[in-house]
Amino acid sequence: MQPWRTLDAVVTPDGRELVLAQRGDMFLIEVDGEELMSSRTHGSEEDLARLAVAALGDRAAPRVLVGGLGMGFTLRATLDSLAGRSGATVVVAEVFPAVVAWNRGPLAHLAGHPLDDPRVEVAEGDVAERLANDEPYDAVLLDVDNGPDAFTLDGNRHLYTAAGLERIRRALTPGGVLAVWSASDDPRFEDRLRRARFTPRVHRVRARAGGKGSRHAIFLGQRSIQ
Numbered sequence: 001m002q003p004w005r006t007l008d009a010v011v012t013p014d015g016r017e018l019v020l021a022q023r024g025d026m027f028l029i030e031v032d033g034e035e036l037m038s039s040r041t042h043g044s045e046e047d048l049a050r051l052a053v054a055a056l057g058d059r060a061a062p063r064v065l066v067g068g069l070g071m072g073f074t075l076r077a078t079l080d081s082l083a084g085r086s087g088a089t090v091v092v093a094e095v096f097p098a099v100v101a102w103n104r105g106p107l108a109h110l111a112g113h114p115l116d117d118p119r120v121e122v123a124e125g126d127v128a129e130r131l132a133n134d135e136p137y138d139a140v141l142l143d144v145d146n147g148p149d150a151f152t153l154d155g156n157r158h159l160y161t162a163a164g165l166e167r168i169r170r171a172l173t174p175g176g177v178l179a180v181w182s183a184s185d186d187p188r189f190e191d192r193l194r195r196a197r198f199t200p201r202v203h204r205v206r207a208r209a210g211g212k213g214s215r216h217a218i219f220l221g222q223r224s225i226q
Helices: 043-055 073-081 097-104 127-133 154-160 162-171 187-195
Strands: 005-011 017-023 026-031 034-038 063-067 089-094 120-124 137-142 172-182 198-208 212-223
Touching (some): 005 097, 017 097, 043 137, 043 172, 043 198, 043 212, 063 073, 073 089, 097 120, 127 154, 127 162, 154 162
Parallel strands (some): 063 137, 089 120, 137 172
Antiparallel strands (some): 005 017, 017 026
16 A cells, blocks of 8 residues: 655644645645545535535525635535526635645645636635625635534634624625534534524535445524524
């Protein structure tokens, strides 16, 4: 078996090591030696996008914020799900400039070069900044951690608190959708969504396309129209 080869490594603002590695045609991103994502398991990330866009119904010219670029699979599925919707735009917020560079370089082919799509705006920085300072979004997709806790950056923890969810609710248009990817169920987060005045739904999906791999959870929260 081929050994893993480190392509690049950076230190995050809170002192963790973010590593891009390759073995054959497989790519891996790790944080302090723990797997964050793999190019082999992206089915649930694609489900995150498809479920969020489907929840918007036939809304015209939707504006979508994707928090977390990863290896580009969530962004690609978002773009594909929006096909045929004139005027649709997608902002992808990625806190690590290195991840953006990886997606323009060695990872670009994995999801079909989604950063080259003219509907996409890349925002290098904290997704919370876009939530606080941008025009409203019709959908907000969060794939910045392993679920509603802070695995990648401790600073992400606020996104899943009552105050963070209120900020997201204010950043959504009436009837807009929040979608959160999670490696596992979290009934407390589902309850937190409800208390933050979202209508929550939980979808349990497989990690890999074709119904294979471990089960992940997609939390959907729809803002009321009032």
